Amino acid sequence: MQAVILAAGFGSRMGGALPKPLKPLFGLPLIDHNIIKLREIVGEENIIVVYSNKALADHIKERFPRIQLAFNSRPERENGYSLLFSEGLIKDNFILTMADHYFSDDFISNLRLDSPNKAFVSRFCDDRDEATKVKTEGIYITDIGKTLKDYDYFDTGMFFCNKDIFPYIEKLSKEREIVKLSDVFGAMAKEKKLTYQLIEGYWIDIDTQSELTKAERFIRNNLSKPTDGPVSKYINRKISTLITPLLIGRIKPNTLTLILSVMGIIPSILMAYGHFFLGGILTQLISSLDGCDGEIARITHTKSRLGGVLDSTLDRYSDSLIFFCSFMPFSGLLEAKIALLLTLAGTILISYTSHLTGCRPRFITRDVRLLLVMIGGILSLIRPIYMLHTMLFIGIVSHIGVFFNLLSFAKKEKTTKQNFAL
Incomplete structure (x- = not known):
């Protein structure tokens, strides 16, 4: 079992000179929260971080020296293309998530890592306008995207995948310059290759300072x-x-x-x-x-x-x-x-x-x-x-x-x- 954390985005909405994954969340850099939780599942040496910022790479090397790093030389091509840089390090099944998402402990503990090519979805979402929505039918996701009008759940930014995902990325990257994960999973959904699990735990996609504050408030309120x-x-x-x-x-x-x-x-x-x-x-x-x-x-x-x-x-x-x-x-x-x-x-x-x-x-x-x-x-x-x-x-x-x-x-x-x- 491995885990991939995509951390090569620009984080322009957050602002500031510090890369978004290094923004402090309750005393820890945002990305550290995900690393600490994922290493309990897969071990530190089986975590891969895809990065584009040297400061982030330096932080990972110092704080988590056994993590594998994959450099993304084309971050402007979006997060779907970013995953492609981890392909050479992937052996089989892997958890996929984003460096700018926060997941509660109960969210992580409820993950069922039984069959790959699965999205973890939620009824809850902090920002419906910005969230990626999913439409389901039976055990499958049939459509995924931000602009869906008819949808059942929200994509949480956490997935369980295997190497079958990479041919879809390679195909899309030849057809277009911008390749988002929603495009990749959308292509898989059309072929009924993407299932889902409904998760009840708290999660939040952190794009702005106000969302960072909300995540910190959640952590503070749940420490009792x-x-x-x-x-x-x-x-x-x-x-x-x-x-x-x-x-x-x-x-x-x-x-x-x-x-x-x-x-x-x-x-x-x-x-x-x-x-x-x-x-x-x-x-x-x-x-x-x-x-x-x-x-x-x-x-x-x-x-x-x-x-x-x-x-x-x-x-x-x-x-x-x-x-x-x-x-x-x-x-x-x-x-x-x-x-x-x-x-x-x-x-x-x-x-x-x-x-x-x-x-x-x-x-x-x-x-x-x-x-x-x-x-x-x-x-x-x-x-x-x-x-x-x-x-x-x-x-x-x-x-x-x-x-x-x-x-x-x-x-x-x-x-x-x-x-x-x-």
Whole structure:
């Protein structure tokens, strides 16, 4: 299996000196998003990029040294003719796509690469006037083009092909100067040589800066996780998704995890010396940045079990240190010693039981606990003892969360057994 990315266009509508495939999209050049996703299917060494710009070639050689490059000396003859320059590198079946298209992860994961000469089509399109439309009949595409009035779906710019496509390109290139992919696939469609698969995932053809902005908005809105608590969802993600594009390509996720954990020592020291306000503010700031490592991993497809375990483990260390240090200024009080035991046990057990049961009370997730630390720091400006009361409150609510987990799990187990008995 191979993949061909056509990246030899001029991109005149986008403007600027930078080639369109190198325009940054959420911290990564546009073409990198496609390469990162396709190499998981075919491997980096089986990706071919057809280019005409030296800056693009230099970027590929530096960033993805195993990719094969094919130079297009006639980019003015359009994208159909551009594919012809990859012919000598093609062995059999290959995925074909464009460097200026963005495809979501679920779009890519839904591709069926069973039989070649297939177009991946969609009911959705961002710009109907500019989109290439397809008319279908049964399993075949019967017509394809931008000017179709009667059509069923939109061409997404993703195809699954084999070497049978090249005779069509060669024939058309002898007949006309401009050879578009829609012309090539149109010729195949007339002979019922082109099938299709309907895809539900998000995609967008990026020709203008506004479309680039739409793609970035989609990425930002889809970086949240199902396990995000309310503070992460409505506050922290808004901050982290602004910072993450600045960090992508500059730091690895696990390295950032370690750095943020070390940074967590600073508010702990401030807490230990009674500077609750500054310690609380820094605690919430670090909590807001805590999502950046995971966001980088998801965007660059470098997620790993090690990274997840490391992140979760270091979070427990950081939380325990912050909570412990926040009680140190009150160490002479019996109330503080009881509250410390209650809080440390509660915050550890809430995480542990959530992991074991799969239940997760939204009212006391980690992001909520750390926001409460900041609130306690602010209240300490009125009276320092309010910090102790806040930590005690966190401990009590955490134990309520533990009880909630156990109760929810017991109900789930009872329902499962009843269904099994039926």
